[in-house]
Amino acid sequence: MKLGRLNHIGVATPSIADSVVYYREVMGATRITEPFDMPQQGVKVCFVDTPTDTGLNGTQIELIEPLGEGSAIRGFLEKNPLGGQHHLCYEVPDIEEARAWFEGLGKRVLGPTRIGAHGTPIFFLHPKDMMGQLTEIMETPKSDQHWSN
Numbered sequence: 403m404k405l406g407r408l409n410h411i412g413v414a415t416p417s418i419a420d421s422v423v424y425y426r427e428v429m430g431a432t433r434i435t436e437p438f439d440m441p442q443q444g445v446k447v448c449f450v451d452t453p454t455d456t457g458l459n460g461t462q463i464e465l466i467e468p469l470g471e472g473s474a475i476r477g478f479l480e481k482n483p484l485g486g487q488h489h490l491c492y493e494v495p496d497i498e499e500a501r502a503w504f505e506g507l508g509k510r511v512l513g514p515t516r517i518g519a520h521g522t523p524i525f526f527l528h529p530k531d532m533m534g535q536l537t538e539i540m541e542t543p544k545s546d547q548h549w550s551n
């Protein structure tokens with residue numbers, strides 16, 4: 403398997419509205435998307451861009467707020483009421499090859515491969531199998547694949 407770039411850091415928050423104020427006023431962020439719902443994932447999502455001057459896209463902060471009763475991030479927020487770093491998302495060129503790689507290593511894949519917030523397939527790996535980090539694997543958008551050549 404070939405590891406790609408760090409696409410985003412998932413940050414759980416009880417309030418995207420409050421987090422947006424923090425990223426704008428404390429961290430000086432200027433590129434923040436409008437929040438949108440992903441009911442299948444049980445989250446409301448908003449991206450904070452960290453632009454670079456290299457011509458490549460910078461890594462994003464992915465703000466996630468629980469949506470619905472069964473949200474996967476409710477337990478995390480019960481333990482961490484202020485929110486905080488929830489997952490790391492790495493890109494790979496081929497999602498099925500990556501899934502087979504991790505399964506072959508005996509890592510627990512959490513649920514099916516599904517379409518994530520960037521419109522490409524994703525899956526999650528259990529934090530207890532990944533040095534304590536909930537890990538999201540995402541297929542690189544086709545339009546971005548030039549960067550890894």
Ligand SMILES: CC[C@@H](C(=O)O)C(=O)SCCNC(=O)CCNC(=O)[C@H](O)C(C)(C)COP(=O)(O)OP(=O)(O)OC[C@H]1O[C@@H](n2cnc3c(N)ncnc32)[C@H](O)[C@@H]1OP(=O)(O)O
Pocket residue numbers: 412440443445447464466474475476477478487488489491512517518519520524526528529530534535536538
């Ligand atoms: C926006 C869409 C999408 C994208 O395109 O980017 C997303 O990012 S969606 C993000 C939200 N979705 C998910 O996280 C799906 C995968 N997650 C899960 O299946 C569960 O959250 C989980 C990882 C299995 C945890 O389930 P939960 O019921 O909350 O906790 P457990 O009690 O089962 O936890 C077991 C164990 O793991 C520790 N833990 C839990 N979450 C994390 C975490 N984020 N980072 C590190 N460790 C975590 C938890 O503390 C338990 O440890 P012990 O207390 O030592 O037993």
Ligand SMILES: [Co+2]
Pocket residue numbers: 410412464489491538
């Ligand atoms: Co994510």
